[in-house]
Amino acid sequence: MAKAKVVVLGGGVGGTFVANKLAKHSDKVDVTVVDATGVHHYQPGLLYVPFGWEQPEKLRHDERKLLKPSAQLIKAVVERIEPDKRQLQLLNDGTINYDYLVIATGSCPIPDEIPGLSEGGHHFYTEPAAVSLREALSKFEGGRIVVGIAGFPYKCPPAPIEFTLLLDDWLRQKNLRDKTEIVFVTPLPQAFSIPTVTPLVEELFARKGIKIETFFNTESVDPQNRKVLSLEGMELDYELLILIPPHKGSPVIIASGLGDKGGWVPTDKFTLQVKGQERIFAIGDATDLPVSKSGAAAHFEAPILAQNLLHLIEGKEPIAKYDGSVMCFVEAGEGKATVLRFNYERPPQPPKPSSWWRWLKALMNRFYPVAVPKGIAPDVFLAMLQGKFAEFQPFCGSDLMKGLTQNKNS
């Protein structure tokens, strides 16, 4: 049987994981990853860049080195997907054909969705934005910081909460906390989108004197007068504005007419097959799945997608089912973290924040580039999920472990 040509569009978390899973079956498939830059950004590290606790260069990885040798890499921007021709149209002329396609194009923050936000606000969801916020923070001398969520959807739902708690730590370290008011704004009726996690967030914020403004749907920003206005009619003055912009799918999805109005690809929530497209699958942020847009979701999706794709190639039904699993460690400030594990059926029940979960988060950040090429990360996560590493807990404060996972804020 001739080998099937599988093209993976996007070399981020989901694309890389799935390509490495498929590359293990090089007797059945030829895998090609097409990525715009060939540079793989480890986005969770951006959380620490504004505080100077992480260097942006360390978060960039050569995609070629993360991929197994048998997976090809083509650096090119794809302008359009043409399912009828089973072809990708490249921006600078040229086409790439496929037998099967995996869409892994991620999501993009779009500050221009809100008038004045690009000029007046900061965020930390891209490298340039995180670096610019680092500069702004280094000049900050006190006043009101308005921080939060400008609109939905956005990736990694806990990141704005984590950032706010770390901001509180950083301001204390710089002796600026008593000169600063922190106001967290959110369009939601409560501090966090998942009800079982809300009490913990609200308790942490209350303990640290962080104010919460709920039902704050940012309508516009007035950079000249340093004011942010909500649809609900509220107006807040700010010294520094840090708002996560609403996200959209990659322009290629929109240009190809494969997405909904936000540019998200309609995807079967169990098989990960694109609805109405037998030969196309989708993974990660690019999908319209009812799960958090997160690297963790992409990790758990990758083995299911690979299995279903291989089944399809062999003429079988794609029967493996993604159960909506997500697991993420969440910074809680003061050197502690908690963990959110959940799926389509079960909401998360976060444990009390502790240095143990913080240590695991740091470990994952540190070993991510090693785990990806081996394709082991989902398995490691599963082991963590089942508590298999709990026996190492007593070591987490030891000098050896601290050395392994050092992060300059702890």
Added chain:
Amino acid sequence: MEAQVKADKVVDARGAQCPGPLVELIRAIKEVPVGSIVEVWTQEPRTKEDAKAWCQRSGHEFIGAFPADGYERVLVRKMK
């Protein structure tokens, strides 16, 4: 208010989890002219209370929530 109220814009948010339907409602209210009625279809039991609370805060009129076939129709009038 009766269930027969005619909406100017209907948003089908069935299948979306919280906060999806509320977010869709707010997005639609942003887009329509003052005086228009937006109707959101939701299967999330919390949408009704959230929408009511949001209307109180934002000054829009919460018309009501009406049961339909396996979902609820939540209606709001844009007031300003």
